[in-house]
Amino acid sequence: xxxxxxxxxxxxxxxxxxxxxxxxxxxxxxxxxxxxxxxxxxxxxxxxxxxxxxxxxxxxxxxxxxxxxxxxxxxxxxxxxxxxxxxxxxxxxxxxxxxxxxxxxxxxxxxxxxxxxxxxxxxxxxxxxxxxxxxxxxxxxxxxxxxxxxxxxxxxxxxxxxxxxxxxxxxxxxxxxxxxxxxxxxxxxxxxxxxxxxxxxxxxxxxxxxxxxxxxxxxxxxxxxxxxxxxxxxxxxxxxxxxxxxxxxxxxxxxxxxxxxxxxxxxxxxxxxxxxxxxxxxxxxxxxxxxxxxxxxxxxxxxxxxxxxxxxxxxxxxxxxxxxxxxxxxxxxxxxxxxxxxxxxxxxxxxxxxxxxxxxxxxxxxxxxxxxxxxxxxxxxxxxxxxxxxxxxxxxxxxxxxxxxxxxxxxxxxxxxxxxxxxxxxxxxxxxxxxxxxxxxxxxxxxxxxxxxxxxxxxxxxxxxxxxxxxxxxxxxxxxxxxxxxxxxxxxxxxxxxxxxxxxxxxxxxxxxxxxxxx
Amino acid sequence: xxxxxxxxxxxxxxxxxxxxxxxxxxxxxxxxxxxxxxxxxxxxxxxxxxxxxxxxxxxxxxxxxxxxxxxxxxxxxxxxxxxxxxxxxxxxxxxxxxxxxxxxxxxxxxxxxxxxxxxxxxxxxxxxxxxxxxxxxxxxxxxxxxxxxxxxxxxxxxxxxxxxxxxxxxxxxxxxxxxxxxxxxxxxxxxxxxxxxxxxxxxxxxxxxxxxxxxxxxxxxxxxxxxxxxxxxxxxxxxxxxxxxxxxxxxxxxxxxxxxxxxxxxxxxxxxxxxxxxxxxxxxxxxxxxxxxxxxxxxxxxxxxxxxxxxxxxxxxxxxxxxxxxxxxxxxxxxxxxxxxx
Numbered sequence: 001x002x003x004x005x006x007x008x009x010x011x012x013x014x015x016x017x018x019x020x021x022x023x024x025x026x027x028x029x030x031x032x033x034x035x036x037x038x039x040x041x042x043x044x045x046x047x048x049x050x051x052x053x054x055x056x057x058x059x060x061x062x063x064x065x066x067x068x069x070x071x072x073x074x075x076x077x078x079x080x081x082x083x084x085x086x087x088x089x090x091x092x093x094x095x096x097x098x099x100x101x102x103x104x105x106x107x108x109x110x111x112x113x114x115x116x117x118x119x120x121x122x123x124x125x126x127x128x129x130x131x132x133x134x135x136x137x138x139x140x141x142x143x144x145x146x147x148x149x150x151x152x153x154x155x156x157x158x159x160x161x162x163x164x165x166x167x168x169x170x171x172x173x174x175x176x177x178x179x180x181x182x183x184x185x186x187x188x189x190x191x192x193x194x195x196x197x198x199x200x201x202x203x204x205x206x207x208x209x210x211x212x213x214x215x216x217x218x219x220x221x222x223x224x225x226x227x228x229x230x231x232x233x234x235x236x237x238x239x240x241x242x243x244x245x246x247x248x249x250x251x252x253x254x255x256x257x258x259x260x261x262x263x264x265x266x267x268x269x270x271x272x273x274x275x276x277x278x279x280x281x282x283x284x285x286x287x288x289x290x291x292x293x294x295x296x297x298x299x300x301x302x303x304x305x306x307x308x309x310x311x312x313x314x315x316x317x318x319x320x321x322x323x324x325x326x327x328x329x330x331x332x333x334x335x336x337x338x339x340x341x342x343x344x345x346x347x348x349x350x351x352x353x354x355x356x357x358x359x360x361x362x363x364x365x366x367x368x369x370x371x372x373x374x375x376x377x378x379x380x381x382x383x384x385x386x387x388x389x390x391x392x393x394x395x396x397x398x399x400x401x402x403x404x405x406x407x408x409x410x411x412x413x414x415x416x417x418x419x420x421x422x423x424x425x426x427x428x429x430x431x432x433x434x435x436x437x438x439x440x441x442x443x444x445x446x447x448x449x450x451x452x453x454x455x456x457x458x459x460x461x462x463x464x465x466x467x468x469x470x471x472x473x474x475x476x477x478x479x480x481x482x483x484x485x486x487x488x489x490x491x492x493x494x495x496x497x498x499x500x501x502x503x504x505x506x507x508x509x510x511x512x513x514x515x516x517x518x519x
Numbered sequence: 520x521x522x523x524x525x526x527x528x529x530x531x532x533x534x535x536x537x538x539x540x541x542x543x544x545x546x547x548x549x550x551x552x553x554x555x556x557x558x559x560x561x562x563x564x565x566x567x568x569x570x571x572x573x574x575x576x577x578x579x580x581x582x583x584x585x586x587x588x589x590x591x592x593x594x595x596x597x598x599x600x601x602x603x604x605x606x607x608x609x610x611x612x613x614x615x616x617x618x619x620x621x622x623x624x625x626x627x628x629x630x631x632x633x634x635x636x637x638x639x640x641x642x643x644x645x646x647x648x649x650x651x652x653x654x655x656x657x658x659x660x661x662x663x664x665x666x667x668x669x670x671x672x673x674x675x676x677x678x679x680x681x682x683x684x685x686x687x688x689x690x691x692x693x694x695x696x697x698x699x700x701x702x703x704x705x706x707x708x709x710x711x712x713x714x715x716x717x718x719x720x721x722x723x724x725x726x727x728x729x730x731x732x733x734x735x736x737x738x739x740x741x742x743x744x745x746x747x748x749x750x751x752x753x754x755x756x757x758x759x760x761x762x763x764x765x766x767x768x769x770x771x772x773x774x775x776x777x778x779x780x781x782x783x784x785x786x787x788x789x790x791x792x793x794x795x796x797x798x799x800x801x802x803x804x805x806x807x808x809x810x811x812x813x814x815x816x817x818x819x820x821x822x823x824x825x826x827x828x829x830x831x832x833x834x835x836x837x838x839x840x841x842x843x844x845x846x847x848x849x850x851x852x853x854x855x856x857x858x859x860x861x
Contacts, residue, residue, distance in 0.1 A: 342743065346745060360742075363744075374743075378745075
């Protein structure tokens with residue numbers, strides 16, 4: 001996949017947004033933002049979290065009306081149109097969070113809202129036929145008669161794209177489509193998008209992964225603080241230039257582009273965390289985690305790579321104590337904590353950055369200050385009464401130390417951007433005394449600046465002698481930070497290797513089960 | 520507090536239509552409603568009496584909802600609290616000073632209501648039985664059981680009530696202010712206000728309240744934060760039931776001094792509406808309890824012009840409007856804003 005296939009810069013204009021303002025109360029998500037997308041190109045829209053990318057695209061797709069500015073699609077003034085009008089004009093958006101009905105089939109989901117009927121009854125056969133044709137035409141292959149609940153994340157995303165195409169979209173907006181995909185699935189997505197572009201469709205790709213921008217797009221628009229700060233042909237730019245435009249200063253990039261920091265495998269003196277034959281049952285009583293054993297030394301980062309859904313979530317949650325174990329033992333600094341409560345594990349020195357901050361990591365309606373003591377509430381109370389003064393003091397200290405924005409301890413966590421929400425979690429879990437850190441997808445959905453910050457924190461924890469279990473779907477992150485790398489597949493560690501011996505290709509093979517040896 | 524006010528306006532509008540179709544003038548009916556409630560001390564006393572019971576049941580439901588639990592059982596918890604207090608009251612030595620008797624009564628009522636609520640809580644925490652189902656079932660079981668106990672064992676001949684408690688009866692407001700003469704309002708009102716203050720402090724200042732609200736908002740995050748979620752469930756149901764149970768004292772200690780079968784029928788269910796309109800906030804609950812008590816008492820006052828069921832319809836409209844209007848109102852406002860922007 002290269003960007004050289006077809007450059008359409010200077011061709012006919014598919015989308016032109018000028019001077020777009022969009023405010024939510026006092027917050028100005030977009031100010032004087034602009035976007036020019038040529039017909040038949042893949043246009044990357046990049047920027048940090050909270051830069052206003054998604055807002056601008058929701059304006060374009062009719063979900064929000066702009067406060068000011070002008071919108072043109074195919075040279076027609078469409079300022080402030082509705083979603084229905086946008087869909088009718090062939091503008092469709094594929095959202096970051098899937099909106100599918102799990103109990104319905106692929107075909108039923110795709111035709112939902114525009115069902116094919118005969119004599120007032122749903123014509124299931126016609127729906128499946130239509131969807132099969134659509135699959136064939138686009139190369140997005142999913143069996144139309146499968147239930148959505150049985151699909152993998154990558155397949156579910158294909159269904160979302162098909163749904164949008166079924167409604168006649170010729171200008172397709174994708175909001176961070178690769179956030180949940182494995183490397184082979186990402187490759188497949190690029191192939192499909194490339195084919196769609198070659199067929200004359202226009203694609204706008206919201207992302208903050210710069211390697212994706214370089215790999216697939218023809219043109220890049222960069223946003224910062226709600227404004228458009230640059231529009232460049234992809235071949236004329238570089239990841240470091242884009243990162244500078246996004247953040248407004250120079251940034252150390254992770255993976256691919258820079259030299260990987262030399263790491264030495266710490267000679268295992270003693271185990272900070274030891275897991276023996278840990279087995280965790282899933283809802284269907286199968287083994288989500290199947291007899292996994294490993295040891296992490298103080299000052300070591302063990303990275304766990306793998307396609308999501310291979311037991312990583314269950315492994316971390318079992319160690320953290322929020323999921324029960326079927327067999328095995330967990331030892332923290334030599335003490336058996338297998339039967340400890342979550343609170344006792346925390347008191348014993350275990351910190352946990354959960355993979356889904358919005359479900360587990362934060363109480364979204366609680367203030368930042370209240371969230372900064374979650375899990376520590378017993379340490380911040382006396383005789384059963386929360387010590388408001390100490391909660392406030394802790395908040396102002398952590399907000400400053402971890403640069404949480406806005407620096408407002410009473411703001412609800414819900415009001416923060418994804419990156420700042422994650423900083424709240426990280427401040428709470430790393431801003432206290434701990435010996436072992438479980439970091440599950442620590443940089444998922446956060447912006448480049450926050451990723452850099454979080455990686456620095458993890459490296460500092462390692463330098464301070466903490467043991468870190470890092471689970472990430474992002475191979476570049478695992479490679480950049482780990483001393484040793486384990487690959488999880490089918491609930492087992494199929495490989496554990498020193499960082500120096502690992503390559504992307506090798507890990508990719510283990511991740512997909514193509515190559516495997518019991519660890 | 521915008522949505523409840525909107526709900527009230529909607530209810531008034533529906534009321535207008537109903538009253539007009541009945542052939543009466545809305546102005547006259549509403550004037551009568553206000554005169555019969557806030558317009559004289561007796562009416563106000565009756566409103567305050569009903570407010571007291573509704574404050575307890577509203578708090579009960581609100582505490583449950585804060586923990587993410589829908590307690591439909593305040594009806595039977597209220598009755599069980601009142602019953603146990605009355606039975607204990609008939610056993611207490613007659614000379615026991617009120618200062619000593621009052622804590623005994625509060626404890627008895629809390630145990631009566633708490634046992635019923637706690638049972639539903641344990642069923643949920645231990646076996647995952649949904650509290651809506653179990654509290655509805657417990658309403659039937661407990662109310663039938665209390666009816667049996669009164670009829671078969673405790674009633675005074677030819678009545679459906681127990682004999683009088685032997686000590687600890689609390690003064691009515693009319694004992695202190697003669698203008699309230701004849702009304703049922705009594706000093707349990709101040710107990711209700713104290714319960715409001717304690718509930719607010721418990722929910723928003725204590726560690727247990729922090730964990731209870733966390734459980735109600737995001738149980739998985741609470742679990743992550745070291746909260747024993749099943750324990751919060753049964754404790755919240757226990758407290759919720761106990762608060763409803765203490766509401767029984769309004770009748771037993773403050774008004775009639777005995778337990779009577781069906782003494783507060785409907786007050787438990789109305790507590791659900793009170794909690795919803797009060798936004799599960801203890802202070803909001805008092806305001807909502809006043810509103811529903813006014814409507815309830817007002818229904819009697821307007822009986823001369825329209826059937827009192829008409830006011831019950833109004834209550835129902837307020838409940839429905841509150842239950843449904845909140846997102847609706849927001850959506851309407853949003854589309855208005857969008858139109859203006861476009």
